[in-house]
Amino acid sequence: MKFLIMEYQNILSELRDNILYVTINRERKLNALNKATLSELADVFAFAGKSEEVRGVLLTGAGEKAFVAGADISEFSDFGREDGEALARNGQVTVFNAIENCTKPVVAAINGFALGGGLELAMACHMRVAADHAQLGLPEVTLGLIPGYGGTQRLTQLVGKGRALEMITTADMISASRAEQIGLVNYCVPASELLEKAGQILERIKLRAPLAVARAIKAANAALHKDEDGFNVEIREFGESFATLDFKEGTSAFLEKRKPLFVGK
Ligand code: COA
Numbered sequence: 001m002k003f004l005i006m007e008y009q010n011i012l013s014e015l016r017d018n019i020l021y022v023t024i025n026r027e028r029k030l031n032a033l034n035k036a037t038l039s040e041l042a043d044v045f046a047f048a049g050k051s052e053e054v055r056g057v058l059l060t061g062a063g064e065k066a067f068v069a070g071a072d073i074s075e076f077s078d079f080g081r082e083d084g085e086a087l088a089r090n091g092q093v094t095v096f097n098a099i100e101n102c103t104k105p106v107v108a109a110i111n112g113f114a115l116g117g118g119l120e121l122a123m124a125c126h127m128r129v130a131a132d133h134a135q136l137g138l139p140e141v142t143l144g145l146i147p148g149y150g151g152t153q154r155l156t157q158l159v160g161k162g163r164a165l166e167m168i169t170t171a172d173m174i175s176a177s178r179a180e181q182i183g184l185v186n187y188c189v190p191a192s193e194l195l196e197k198a199g200q201i202l203e204r205i206k207l208r209a210p211l212a213v214a215r216a217i218k219a220a221n222a223a224l225h226k227d228e229d230g231f232n233v234e235i236r237e238f239g240e241s242f243a244t245l246d247f248k249e250g251t252s253a254f255l256e257k258r259k260p261l262f263v264g265k
């Protein structure tokens with residue numbers, strides 16, 4: 001079954017077999033993130049989090065050239081200090097952190113350039129698959145800036161400080177295969193297989209207990225938050241899992257040697 005979710009100006013969103021396909025659709029501007037696109041992304045991810053129909057999200061960019069070539073530079077070229085800070089804070093809270101904290105698994109399918117805010121967007125997703133022609137980088141220092149949508153934090157978490165600072169301070173792009181080698185993306189695949197590979201991951205997750213998947217995301221996210229004790233979050237979420245129908249179903253199915261039928265409750 002295929003549904004078109006809300007009509008947007010800058011993104012396409014389609015619900016197919018319980019996977020929400022979100023495509024950033026500003027191909028002529030290499031899918032650069034302007035204010036309107038960010039607001040639509042915030043909206044569609046809020047929908048994804050709430051809807052029981054949505055079991056996972058695949059996020060990609062329109063065309064073959066770019067996933068997202070960054071924040072839209074034309075929108076902030078005359079900004080001052082306060083505007084800059086507000087831009088980063090609003091973006092982080094409403095979009096980037098919201099995606100990371102989404103209770104549905106989010107896979108980025110990186111179909112070309114993932115630069116600046118584009119790589120930050122991919123890093124806010126839970127997993128990443130890149131087409132072999134994709135190039136990834138954080139070029140903000142070439143503009144006299146630093147990454148502002150969580151890039152210094154998430155790149156450091158994903159690849160370690162030395163590699164992160166090399167990418168951030170040289171502003172050099174890396175290939176998709178190098179990104180796979182250093183753990184920045186989960187897989188590097190031929191472009192023709194990109195959406196299939198990203199979709200396959202979500203199809204596997206769809207077989208699992210939805211609430212357990214949501215709790216696993218929450219606990220793994222807690223590993224990266226200094227103000228939370230991730231081990232305690234894991235203990236709590238583990239305990240909560242025992243109170244679900246899906247726990248009863250999963251363990252009964254195992255003992256009865258049959259496939260579980262999860263209901264997300
Ligand atoms: N913000 C706004 N517009 C952008 C953009 C961005 N981040 N990235 C690309 N575009 C626009 C270009 O201005 C151009 O628009 P135009 O046709 O109206 O002039 C269009 O997208 C195509 O880009 P172009 O630069 O002509 O393509 P290219 O193949 O020559 O170069 C890139 C591709 C990705 C190397 C180059 O576009 C680039 O360096 N983009 C900016 C990357 C960046 O610094 N991102 C971090 C921002 S914080």
